Amino acid sequence: MKAYVIGGGIAGISASLTLAFNGIKTSLIDETIGGNFLNKTCIPSKILLERSKKEKDLDKIIKDTKNIIINLKKNYEDLLERNDVEIINDKAIVYDYKLVLKNKTIFYNQNDKIIICTGSLPISLDFDFSNLIHYSDELLSLEGSYENVVIIGAGPEGVEIAEIFNNLGSKVTIIEKKERILSLEDEDISQFYSEILKNKGINIILSKEVKKIHSNDKDIYVEFEGGKIKADLVFSCIGWRPNTTFLNLNDLKFDDYLRVKSNIFVAGDLANAGVANVAKLQGRIAALNAIGKNIKFGDKIHPYVINTDPKIASFGLKEKDVQLARVYKIRFDESVKNMIDNSVGYLKLILDASGRILGGSCVSKKADEIVNIFYILAKLKVNIDQLNSFYPSIPSYFDDVIDAIIQKPNL
Template sequence: MQKEITLPIQGMTCTGCATGIEKKVKQLEGVIALDVSYPKGEGKFIFDSSTTSQQDIIDNIEMSGQYKASNGQQVSDKNNFDLIIVGGGSAAFSAAIKAESLGLKTLMVNAGLNFGGTCVNVGCVPSKNLIRAAETAYHATHSNFQGIRPKGVDIDFSQVIKDKKDLVAALQQQKYMDVVKDFKNLAMLTGWAEFVDKGTIIVDGKDTYTATNILIATGATTYIPNIEGLNEVGYLTNVSLFDLEEKPQSLTIMGAGYIGLEIAMAYNRLGVKVRIIEFTDRPLRSQTKDITDVLEAQMKKEGIEILPNFRAFKFEKQGADTIIHCNCPDGTTTQIIEKGKIVVATGTKPNTSKLGLDKIKMNLSAVGHVLVNEKMETNISNIFAAGDVTQTPPFVYTAATEGSTAVSNAFSLSKTGIDYSSLPWVVFTDPQVAGAGMDEIVAEEAGLPFEVSKLDLSHVPRALAAQDTRGFIKLIRNTETDKLIGARVIAPEGGELIQQLSMAIKFGITVKDLAESFYPYLTLGEGIKLAAITFGKDVSKLSCCAS
């Protein structure tokens, strides 16, 4: 009698495994047809039950000890999946979209932030919305033109925050939940996931779920330094600050990285007195001093107080005030009084502490990042990781690429890697700071032959026409090949230039090519051409549109 069964098969790591199982099972007398699928983690078998049995097929599959086949009763088990995604941000959704295109039965488990993760809920979207609102307020009170005299601005702070919340809610629905609502193979679950073994998780300590492959995409949260009294004074992070509808009297921001600086400029322009305490010698310490000098000068001009080389060692409440005890650059101590709010912006930490990764011997960095290679593979063959939980560049667009890449690599013999060497990035201060490739410090450390061209915006006609010449464009070229290997820009809307420079680095475009290309006159982009020309000529002695 002919019989057909479907068996879930655990332990396959590639399509080669499926082919090997097929070859072995075909040797059984009575097997008529079969189809073993690695992506689906199952095998379909048609056989003559008078000659061979279902158990014979299972025993044949499990003979090597590498694979485990069920008795067919678990095929429809709602807790068994091809892919489990732990996390609900950009990497997770990108992975889910790729998985759906491959027909994979997928479970996404998310906790903490709403589905959508950091970017849409508490990161990119709300911060850039508030930055633009703050710019509107600033330009209503400041002008670069002597003949234009702004008359001020009326700021309804609570309305600005409410509008921000509406935008976040709309985009969270439109760009995340609506995208996957019609997926036939995706289940979504809210809860805390913890590994039981390399193929099994338990959610909220109750229900267990298994999968052929698992993707860790749990993101990162604000790192809270261990400072005496900090937990008792009611500090804010970007998560809680962005939802504060009552305008604070003032803010002391702990940390002058890109998050702290963007917050500082936005809230200062919305009428909040801002102070920054930074334990290193300058803001945005990851960048060269010529960049941070321009940025620091603008922030001080706008009234932002910056305290470099100050280190807080104790917080305490005195009535409604917060007293911050600091070590000063000269070795003395001081007490800073904050009448408003404390904002912690001292970097981020990966969300790995509650995942039970010690049980599966996952390799982590010293601070807890899941270590991956360029293919998003971890040290465990069926577990991948993507996004801010890893040691890769922490941007929403890299996370999305990583999530998709991880799923492709998990369910394919053809593996692809990610190259970050031309990665563009932007800090949304004013002026904006943007970069791609390496700067001169990295080039020197790498032992490359290089040359730097630096063009002040005072030589760019667009900046002169706008009467806003804050900043410069810096190009780094390999002197042996003339290829662009890095770029840094600090300029109003400077982030709009960096994609072109990133593409030039990626595709090996030479500085000569950049200098000889056409650029529309009176655009900021023309500054790229002028910066390229500066390698060989003094642009101050050239006429407009000259080459």
């Protein structure tokens, strides 16, 4: 048996290493290791946001970011090679029982395993002058400076990019056709972060759909319901779609085991991962199932983070999804750790009637770390009252959170 992993993003890397750890001869096929995750979107945007807080020269920031990515890519390549994963730098067109590369065709049989991790592509806007629209996978191709930046879409990606250019001194406008930003979050989180963006000077236009983009050779104009705005850079951040461009299979429907058929599995955005940690987990599960395990992918409470400043992180159920829930809503702006870090702090925990943790959301510089802790507690089925016996280090965000919970025992 041999395994072929198609796609070198975080899901493909995870699948390849899992197969190799289990003694399976594995080839990872992609034009470059790292996929969008490392080379274009997830990691680059985080580096750009962090660097733009201090450095205002976009060209320099992009150059530094590319150098960091080169080193990170080499680390992944070395890890794969140390574990005897064959890296084939090519694009594979996938058919039933064959993989067509530029210079050769690989034939596989029923005993060989295929794990497809081809990721996703930005959903494009169908406008005249569509060549004027940029997408988040083009961040590292930008040059120069931009006075007026318009971002279409106020999801996590749009908000992150808005903050990057706001840090660089651009006048930033977000246009969102829904009634609030970050619409997948609970309303209080959306409102809380909307105020943060406004205080930073970012203009937010809600409940307006972009109708037209045009140019007079000098300026770009974005027209929306009831108005228009001038820009010299326009980003569309309205979502992503699975990348099936090079897949010529009869069916890509998959089951709870990420299995398309007995020898073909999917992971990552093809399996609706949406975030990197889920893609990584799916890669591992798909690989284990390919070698005979029987593991369902069913973690519905996974954590995720929006790398804004401060960060936004969530896990598990939302307040709107739970009836008869107990809800802790905690502001800890004046706590010791938040004052040291000069940050804001908001935490919401969703509990069932017995006090078991079902989900939560947090806005803080350390929101990802706070939410990861509560995610683990939720997985361990910890009751909120048990936190009374915890005594973390001081000062720490977790200590601030426990203090706040103890002070509000009857919510």
